[in-house]
Amino acid sequence: MAPLMMRVAPYAILRKLLPLPGQDLDWALCCEAIEALRVLDTTPQDPVHHAEGDVGTHTRWVIACLREDATFQQALPDRQWVMFMAVLLHDIAKPATTVVDEATGRIRQPGHSARGAVDARVLLWLSGCPWELREAICRLIAVHQQPFFVWHSHRGTPPEYVVRKLSWELCWAELLAVARADMRGRICQDQASHLDDLLLLEELVREEGAWDRPRSFADAHTALQYFRGTRLYPDEPLHPQPGSRVTVMCGLPASGKNHWVAKHRPDLPVVSFDDAREVLGLAHGDNEGKVVHQVWDQARALLRAQAPFVWNATHLSHSMRDKTLDLLYAYHAQVDIVHLEQPLPELLRRNQRRDTTLTNAALLRMLHRWEAPLPTEAHQVMYEGGVTLPSAG
The missing domain is CATH 1.10.3210 (Hypothetical protein af1432)
Structure with a gap:
C-alpha cells in the first residue's frame, strides 16, 4: 500500500x-x-x-x-x-x-x-x-x-x-x-x-544573517530574480520592467479556486484550462494538447498587452507551476500565487456535486503530485483555507 x-x-x-x-x-x-x-x-x-x-x-x-x-x-x-x-x-x-x-x-x-x-x-x-x-x-x-x-x-x-x-x-x-x-x-x-x-x-x-530568518534583500522583486538565477547583489534593488500583474491560483480540484477568483478578482480576465475545455467541447483528459494551446495563446495575448489577469489551474507540482511561471516572467509579469486547500472529505463532496468529468478516484491520484508553493516562487505567495479537521483528545 x-x-x-x-x-x-x-x-x-x-x-x-x-x-x-x-x-x-x-x-x-x-x-x-x-x-x-x-x-x-x-x-x-x-x-x-x-x-x-x-x-x-x-x-x-x-x-x-x-x-x-x-x-x-x-x-x-x-x-x-x-x-x-x-x-x-x-x-x-x-x-x-x-x-x-x-x-x-x-x-x-x-x-x-x-x-x-x-x-x-x-x-x-x-x-x-x-x-x-x-x-x-x-x-x-x-x-x-x-x-x-x-x-x-x-x-x-x-x-x-x-x-x-x-x-x-x-x-x-x-x-x-x-x-x-x-x-x-x-x-x-x-x-x-x-x-x-x-x-x-x-x-x-x-x-549571511540567515540563521533564524530570511536573508535580507533590497525588495521582493530583487529576491525573486536572484532566486531565479539573475546575477545581482542582494542589497541593491533591481528595478522591474513593466508587465502584467498576474494572480496564479494553486490547489487541488474543488478547493474553492473559482469562488476565490469571483470574490477577490471579479473584474479580471481568467485564463483557465476548464474554461478552455468547455469552449472546445472536450472532457477532462481529452486532447490536452489542444487545451494547453488555447490557454497559452490567451495568456500570451494578455501578457503582450500588459493586462492584469488570473491564471486559474491546479498548479499542483513545482514542475507544473514552473511552466506557467517561466512564461509569465519572460514577459516581466509581477506574480501573486494563491494556494487554497480544504479537508479531503470536503474536496470529495464538492467534486461529486460539480459538473465535471474529473472523478474522485482521479482526484485522489493527484495527491502524488501535491507540492505546495514556496515563498521563492513568486513576488507574493498567499496560503488560504488551511482548515484543520477536528481532532481527538
Missing part, C-alpha cells in the same frame, strides 16, 4: 508522539499512529552509508541524536515538534524508492527526499495538522540531504546561493539540527567530514 493512502492518527495524537524530556521514544505508538512507519524496519539501506542497518533503526537513532541537539533543546514546543516530525518522516519514502543493483548489490533510494515531502504532506493534511507546521515539516524533509553537499555541488551552485534561497523557505537553524542528527544517527566512514562541513555551513549561514 502506498504511504499516501495509509492510515494516520489525528493531529492531537501526533503531537503526543514526541516524548517528554527524560522519556523514551515509543516506536510502537509511532507506528500505530502513522501506519507507513511500520515497513521501515524491513527496508534495507546501503551499508556504505548506513552500516547501522535498516531505515527504522536509522530513524530511531536520528531521533535520539536530535533530542540531544542544543538547537532542539532550546526551541519552543511547536518548533521542537516540527523538527521531531521532520526526522520521524524524513525517510518515509525509502520503502517505495528502494532500488537494488543486481550486479553489485548496492542499494539506492533515489528521490526519497522529494517523494517523502509529498507523502508527509498528505499524511499530515489527513491528520488535520495546521498548514504552517505541516509545511515547515515538509520543507525540511524535501531538502534534508542538501546540507551535506553544499560545499560539493555537482552543478557548481555557489554555497551562498543555497543559503540565501533556503532561508526564505525554512529555518536554517532547524535544518542544520535535522542534518546533524541525520549524520550522527548512522554509521559511515565519512561521518566526521560531513559533520565538519556542517560546522562550516553554520558559519556561512550566520555570516
Whole structure:
C-alpha cells in the first residue's frame, strides 16, 4: 500500500508522539499512529552509508541524536515538534524508492527526499495538522540531504546561493539540527567530514544573517530574480520592467479556486484550462494538447498587452507551476500565487456535486503530485483555507 493512502492518527495524537524530556521514544505508538512507519524496519539501506542497518533503526537513532541537539533543546514546543516530525518522516519514502543493483548489490533510494515531502504532506493534511507546521515539516524533509553537499555541488551552485534561497523557505537553524542528527544517527566512514562541513555551513549561514530568518534583500522583486538565477547583489534593488500583474491560483480540484477568483478578482480576465475545455467541447483528459494551446495563446495575448489577469489551474507540482511561471516572467509579469486547500472529505463532496468529468478516484491520484508553493516562487505567495479537521483528545 502506498504511504499516501495509509492510515494516520489525528493531529492531537501526533503531537503526543514526541516524548517528554527524560522519556523514551515509543516506536510502537509511532507506528500505530502513522501506519507507513511500520515497513521501515524491513527496508534495507546501503551499508556504505548506513552500516547501522535498516531505515527504522536509522530513524530511531536520528531521533535520539536530535533530542540531544542544543538547537532542539532550546526551541519552543511547536518548533521542537516540527523538527521531531521532520526526522520521524524524513525517510518515509525509502520503502517505495528502494532500488537494488543486481550486479553489485548496492542499494539506492533515489528521490526519497522529494517523494517523502509529498507523502508527509498528505499524511499530515489527513491528520488535520495546521498548514504552517505541516509545511515547515515538509520543507525540511524535501531538502534534508542538501546540507551535506553544499560545499560539493555537482552543478557548481555557489554555497551562498543555497543559503540565501533556503532561508526564505525554512529555518536554517532547524535544518542544520535535522542534518546533524541525520549524520550522527548512522554509521559511515565519512561521518566526521560531513559533520565538519556542517560546522562550516553554520558559519556561512550566520555570516549571511540567515540563521533564524530570511536573508535580507533590497525588495521582493530583487529576491525573486536572484532566486531565479539573475546575477545581482542582494542589497541593491533591481528595478522591474513593466508587465502584467498576474494572480496564479494553486490547489487541488474543488478547493474553492473559482469562488476565490469571483470574490477577490471579479473584474479580471481568467485564463483557465476548464474554461478552455468547455469552449472546445472536450472532457477532462481529452486532447490536452489542444487545451494547453488555447490557454497559452490567451495568456500570451494578455501578457503582450500588459493586462492584469488570473491564471486559474491546479498548479499542483513545482514542475507544473514552473511552466506557467517561466512564461509569465519572460514577459516581466509581477506574480501573486494563491494556494487554497480544504479537508479531503470536503474536496470529495464538492467534486461529486460539480459538473465535471474529473472523478474522485482521479482526484485522489493527484495527491502524488501535491507540492505546495514556496515563498521563492513568486513576488507574493498567499496560503488560504488551511482548515484543520477536528481532532481527538
